[in-house]
Amino acid sequence: MKHIIDQRRIHPLNDHPIGDGPILYWMSRDQRAHDNWALLHAQTLASEKNQELIVVFCLVPHFLEATIRQYGFMLKGLEEVEQELEKHNIRFHLLQGDPSKEILAYAHKIKAGAIVTDFDPLHIKKKWRESVAHSCECALYEVDTHNIVPCRIASPKQEFGAYTLRPKIHKVLHEYLTDIPSLKKQTLEVSHKKTHWKDVYDSLHVDMSVPEVQWCISGEKAAHRVLKQFIHERLHAYNTDRNDPTKDGQSDLSPYLHFGQISAQRVALEIKKHGHGHIHMQAFLEELIVRKELSDNFCHYNPHYDSVVGFPAWAQKTLKEHEKDAREYTYTRTVFEHAHTHDPLWNAAQLQMVHTGKMHGYMRMYWAKKILEWTKNPEEALQIALYLNDKYELDGRDPNGYVGVAWSIGGVHDRAWFDRDIFGKIRYMSYNGCKSKFDVAGYIKKYNPKEE
Numbered sequence: 132m133k134h135i136i137d138q139r140r141i142h143p144l145n146d147h148p149i150g151d152g153p154i155l156y157w158m159s160r161d162q163r164a165h166d167n168w169a170l171l172h173a174q175t176l177a178s179e180k181n182q183e184l185i186v187v188f189c190l191v192p193h194f195l196e197a198t199i200r201q202y203g204f205m206l207k208g209l210e211e212v213e214q215e216l217e218k219h220n221i222r223f224h225l226l227q228g229d230p231s232k233e234i235l236a237y238a239h240k241i242k243a244g245a246i247v248t249d250f251d252p253l254h255i256k257k258k259w260r261e262s263v264a265h266s267c268e269c270a271l272y273e274v275d276t277h278n279i280v281p282c283r284i285a286s287p288k289q290e291f292g293a294y295t296l297r298p299k300i301h302k303v304l305h306e307y308l309t310d311i312p313s314l315k316k317q318t319l320e321v322s323h324k325k326t327h328w329k330d331v332y333d334s335l336h337v338d339m340s341v342p343e344v345q346w347c348i349s350g351e352k353a354a355h356r357v358l359k360q361f362i363h364e365r366l367h368a369y370n371t372d373r374n375d376p377t378k379d380g381q382s383d384l385s386p387y388l389h390f391g392q393i394s395a396q397r398v399a400l401e402i403k404k405h406g407h408g409h410i411h412m413q414a415f416l417e418e419l420i421v422r423k424e425l426s427d428n429f430c431h432y433n434p435h436y437d438s439v440v441g442f443p444a445w446a447q448k449t450l451k452e453h454e455k456d457a458r459e460y461t462y463t464r465t466v467f468e469h470a471h472t473h474d475p476l477w478n479a480a481q482l483q484m485v486h487t488g489k490m491h492g493y494m495r496m497y498w499a500k501k502i503l504e505w506t507k508n509p510e511e512a513l514q515i516a517l518y519l520n521d522k523y524e525l526d527g528r529d530p531n532g533y534v535g536v537a538w539s540i541g542g543v544h545d546r547a548w549f550d551r552d553i554f555g556k557i558r559y560m561s562y563n564g565c566k567s568k569f570d571v572a573g574y575i576k577k578y579n580p581k582e583e
């Protein structure tokens with residue numbers, strides 16, 4: 132049978148041969164039925180072997196700082212995945228517990244011939260995959276269906292910055308930015324057992340204090356609606372409006388991309404179709420492809436992506452030299468969390484994140500840099516920023532988040548600037564700088580009206 136997937140996307144995680152049992156797609160990062168190379172590969176293997184394709188997702192009781200806001204969003208998306216798979220006569224099975232045990236037990240129970248899973252550079256996901264690869268009795272393949280150019284192919288090492296990854300990606304982009312085949316309806320006879328989603332929801336023991344948001348509807352269909360709306364209403368001004376926190380200039384696709392409810396490859400194809408090569412299209416594709424894939428590169432190749440030790444040497448040195456500098460303000464995590472700093476702009480950004488689950492991209496930089504300025508040391512700043520980002524952002528717990536914070540606090544993918552107090556040579560941002568760029572009062576009024 133002709134391969135429908137570029138074989139370079141596939142990475143074997145053990146050397147077991149493919150057996151005769153059902154083929155399991157262990158869905159994890161990429162929670163969608165369509166435009167999913169890992170699922171398509173599993174389907175190809177199943178049809179080659181004339182075996183059933185089964186999709187399984189393992190829900191963990193806790194994941195980093197995720198709360199009901201993110202769990203609720205994810206479960207709604209998975210419910211839609213189940214419905215969509217049923218339309219294609221593909222069984223979906225929800226497991227609960229530790230994936231390194233549950234996936235293994237399930238694969239053993241159904242005597243799986245092979246397992247296919249998706250790529251994710253975060254430590255915890257790597258550990259699950261390594262554990263299953265080591266203990267399972269069948270072949271385990273990882274398919275990078277999150278990046279357009281697979282992370283392992285784009286570069287074999289940690290890149291210095293966008294300027295070193297960009298040419299590597301652009302050189303091969305045309306080989307990967309191809310159309311994606313449709314998922315086929317499975318022809319075998321299959322008995323579907325529906326998941327009781329309400330029971331799953333009721334069984335959750337996650338932090339319930341951060342409410343779900345209403346403005347961002349979960350699921351693959353909603354993701355495509357958001358993309359369509361962005362293309363028709365805002366893409367034409369993206370490059371001018373995206374850095375203004377008082378304007379609705381960004382795409383709002385990050386929650387969908389984070390949960391894999393939409394494929395970055397599909398987004399890029401649609402944007403190219405409608406963007407006619409203009410500057411706004413180029414700017415958007417730079418973020419979606421180069422910047423996003425640079426984050427996966429950093430987290431995949433740097434085992435210290437969430438620690439100060441992961442910062443470049445020049446940044447660690449300069450921050451150390453300034454560690455004892457006097458701080459005009461120092462705050463605890465609680466003061467930051469409750470948006471009780473002296474700065475109404477910072478508080479507004481924190482409140483935007485707490486209430487909407489998505490802080491504007493420009494404010495994220497200011498927000499993280501001020502945490503560095505107002506804490507005892509960079510270690511504490513990093514910890515607080517990651518804690519808040521992962522707890523409140525819908526798109527948190529993502530390589531983009533670890534890199535965004537490390538860029539702001541630790542100079543990752545940036546260059547050395549002029550030496551100054553506390554920051555050393557890390558790029559600085561100020562309240563007055565923001566004032567010269569956008570309507571600071573308008574932003575504060577919108578998200579922090581009490582301090583206006």
Ligand SMILES: Cc1cc2nc3c(=O)[nH]c(=O)nc-3n(C[C@H](O)[C@H](O)[C@H](O)COP(=O)(O)OP(=O)(O)OC[C@H]3O[C@@H](n4cnc5c(N)ncnc54)[C@H](O)[C@@H]3O)c2cc1C
Nearest residue numbers: 381382383384385418419422423492495526527531532535
């Ligand atoms: C301190 C800090 C924390 C951040 N935390 C996160 C996070 O937790 N999750 C997250 O997805 N992004 C994070 N970012 C990156 C960026 O701010 C968001 O991706 C973007 O604001 C999401 O909104 P959007 O989808 O509307 O963006 P758009 O401007 O419409 O961009 C489209 C897509 O391009 C990608 N992209 C855009 N900007 C960046 C960037 N700077 N780096 C990498 N990829 C980018 C994202 O996938 C985004 O969804 C962070 C940045 C900083 C400085």
